[in-house]
Amino acid sequence: MMKKKIIDLATKLFMKQGYLATSTRQIAKELNITQPALYHHYKNKEQIYIEVLKNFSDEIGINMHQIIESEPDTEQALINICKYLQQTHPMNFSMMMHDMNHELDETTLREIFVIWQKNYFYYFEQLFERLNHTHDLFFSPKQISSHFLRGLSAYIVGESEKSMTPELPIEEFVKIFLHGVIKK
Amino acid sequence: MMKKKIIDLATKLFMKQGYLATSTRQIAKELNITQPALYHHYKNKEQIYIEVLKNFSDEIGINMHQIIESEPDTEQALINICKYLQQTHPMNFSMMMHDMNHELDETTLREIFVIWQKNYFYYFEQLFERLNHTHDLFFSPKQISSHFLRGLSAYIVGESEKSMTPELPIEEFVKIFLHGVIKK
DNA sequence: GTCTATAATAGGATAGAC
DNA sequence: GTCTATCCTATTATAGAC
Structure with a gap:
């Protein structure tokens, strides 16, 4: 399947280099x-990018769902999701946000935003709702999940950016965050 | 002074649009x-970008220094710095990190990194050192300032990206952060 | 210090043969 | 479904006149 091969590779390149830097x-x-052969499968570069975003986001959603289902402990589920995203997102x-806002027209942007809402925000909100039942939080689950994301x-x-500011292990990021938003 | 006018405008454009998208x-x-007239003042596009980064970072350093000096309360100083950066950084x-890592050669990158260290990291570390004297922290001031930044x-x-994920007021960001890294 | 002219290159996209 | 050939446009950069 050529269409799939195109999207798989394009995903890798767009994520790593950005939209403009990928030809x-x-x-x-x-x-x-050859380059014109691409145009048999997709109308133009933008369509490839859009397909990449949709496809990628759907896959994220499926896996986030699975992680949440299989891990009853909220904190651990958060950690697992972060680990997964950190490893999966090659970029x-x-x-990506910047590219989307500057290279896509507003209708497309809104469409993709809906898909994101379903595949990213929704699951985080669900987790912080869960947390809200057992703990006293400084903000609403909606606000917190937005802040968390x-x-x-x-x-x-990307790999290259990591060298500039050393980062904490992702577990520590989650722990500090939770300690920060939970009262007491 | 033409050189200054070039840098001022280039700063605005690079910061807003990124390196590649700015011609x-x-x-x-x-x-x-006219476009060739630029080349009388700077050797090439990359040199303009480098000058922008240095110039901008120096200005940040001066102002961060001043804010820290004039505000004895650590938390409030942090908030003031964040407000300042949020308003000043048009980007x-x-x-910017990504552009730097992909468009500049390694020697230039290291040079700029040193300037950053002096103008950004240094002041944050100083603040968290201060905090370390009065509070019990989960990590070292170095680690925390890196995580904070x-x-x-x-x-x-940029403005356009804000619409996608709503953000908390910057004061709340600081408060949650501090609550997160201070023990007890 | 700025201009015109222009080179050199790279990018996205289309036409039409096979 | 893929190729060659080609177009159009945009980009960085240089040469040389004023």
Whole structure:
């Protein structure tokens, strides 16, 4: 299946290099086809990018669901999810946001945002709802999950960026965070 | 002074759009000069970018120093610095890191890293050292300041990215963080 | 210090043959 | 489904006149 091969490779390249720095020529070359051949499968570069975002996000959703189901302890589930995201996301999360906001038109953006809501935010909210039942929190589960995802995004960066600011192990990130939002 | 005008505008554009998405033509056009005229002042695009990074970072350092000096309360000083950075940085912090790592050669990168260390990390470390005298912390001031800067970077993003994940007021970010790293 | 002209390259995209 | 050939546009950068 050529379409799948294109998306798999494009995912790797877009995530690592960003939208602008990834050319259709590069994608084609690494697939051992010519650049115009891509256009048989996808209308243009933007469509490939959109397909990459959707596809990737769906996979994340499936796995997040599974992790949450199989781990009853909320803190541990959070840690597992963070570990999973850190390993899976081959890229700089913030750069992806920037690319999306600058390279996609508003309709597409909204569409992808809905998919994200379903595959990312939803599961985090669910976990912090859970936490809300057993602990006294400083903010609403919605606010906290949004804040958490934001902080986590700073821990989901490419290899090269890691060297600049040393990072804590992701478990410590989660622990500090929870200690910070739980009262008492 | 043309050189200064170039850097001022280039700062704005690079920070907002990123390195790749900002063309020398655009810079020239907004200065009402032609694109080749830029090359009289700077050898190439990369040199402009480097100058922007150095210049900007120096200014940050001066102001951070001043804020810390004039605010004896550590928590309030942190909040003031965060507010200052959030307002001043016209850009996506993480994207800047990515650009630096992908568009600059290693020698330049190291040079800029030293400047950053002096203008960003140093002051945060100083603040958390201060905190360490009065409170019992989970980690070393060095680790905590590195972790703090990372988290803060997720709150320093362009206007367009803000719409995607709602953010807490920066004061709350600081409070949750401190509550998280202080024992008891 | 700024201009015009222009080189050199790279990018996205299309036409049409096989 | 993939190729060659090609177009159009945008980009960085240089040469040389004023």
